[in-house]
Every structure is written in C-alpha cells, then in structure tokens.
Amino acid sequence: MQSCCDALASDDILLLIEDGVYNATSPLHADLQARIESGLKVYVRALDVVARGLETSILPGMILVADSEWLELCIQHQPLVSWY
Numbered sequence: 001m002q003s004c005c006d007a008l009a010s011d012d013i014l015l016l017i018e019d020g021v022y023n024a025t026s027p028l029h030a031d032l033q034a035r036i037e038s039g040l041k042v043y044v045r046a047l048d049v050v051a052r053g054l055e056t057s058i059l060p061g062m063i064l065v066a067d068s069e070w071l072e073l074c075i076q077h078q079p080l081v082s083w084y
Helices: 002-007 018-024 030-037 046-051 067-076
Strands: 013-016 041-045 062-065
Touching: 002 030, 013 018, 013 067, 018 041, 018 046, 041 046, 041 067, 046 062, 062 067
Parallel strands: 013 041, 041 062
Antiparallel strands: none
C-alpha cells in the first residue's frame, strides 16, 4: 500500500478491488488518510466487499461502486496502474 500511496498524484483516484478491499476496513496509512481528507477519491468495488463480508467494516470516506461504475472510472481515468 505504501508504494501505491507514493505513486499517487493529486488528480488520481484509487480503486480497491478483490483482496485490496481489505485496505478499506483498517486504519489507513497516515499519508493516504491525509490525501483522502484533502480530496483524494477512494473507490471500493461493492461486489468484492460483499464477497468478503465487509459491508459493515468499510471506513468513512470510501465510495462503494457497482461494476458499471467501476468500468466508467476505468474509462475516465487513463492510464491505469495496477498494484499487486
């Protein structure tokens, strides 16, 4: 997560999918939390949240998205960078 935070630019968004959604349930790295507080949008794929039983654990400020919204975010924000 740290290397992802280090690579974020001010106009980027962060989309958490698959096991990455676990990052939306625990206290965030201070740098990422500060970026969220200053306007960084963090989206979380709703189907992955439900599949992992995390519906009640998502931190405030996280934006749940359906697959259609996830696709639209990918179209709007180019280039895409994946972190594993």
